[in-house]
Amino acid sequence: MTKFPIKPLPVLREPGTFEEVVGYDRIEANYKEALRGTRKFKKEAVNYDLYRELNNVGLWRDLRKERYTPGAYYHTVITEPKRRELSIPKLRDKIVQLVIHEELQNIYRPVFVERSFACQYGKGPIRAAFNV
Numbered sequence: 495m496t497k498f499p500i501k502p503l504p505v506l507r508e509p510g511t512f513e514e515v516v517g518y519d520r521i522e523a524n525y526k527e528a529l530r531g532t533r534k535f536k537k538e539a540v541n542y543d544l545y546r547e548l549n550n551v552g553l554w555r556d557l558r559k560e561r562y563t564p565g566a567y568y569h570t571v572i573t574e575p576k577r578r579e580l581s582i583p584k585l586r587d588k589i590v591q592l593v594i595h596e597e598l599q600n601i602y603r604p605v606f607v608e609r610s611f612a613c614q615y616g617k618g619p620i621r622a623a624f625n626v
Contacts, residue, residue, distance in 0.1 A: 508600075515597050516557040521550050524592035528585060542585050553586055562590065 514520075525546070533539055542549050556562040567581040583591060599615060606614065611622040 510597070515593065516554065518550070518554045520593050521554050521589060524589050524596065525550055527592055528588045538585050553589065557590070
């Protein structure tokens, strides 16, 4: 047993209709996912959380009526281990990004080769090493 536990793959489901993909429950679940880690302590996240229901309902309505437009990115530079410029989406855009990512995972994961381990949830170098 390694000190790195291998997470089981999430259950696949059939790709949903547009109404299912942008459903309020998905937005709420991905809102919680977007706040994992230290991001929940940022000023933007605290302000969003004060009116969480209103913000999530507004986002849900914008997506449902196809009026959603991404906001401006926050730009920053990190220098460790090397200099990189980052463009970070606002929390609202991060929620939409996670909703889309979850749906694309359900569409493309069955198409990938079973022994492909790169850039897939629940897979990686440790799982690949166990399959050699």
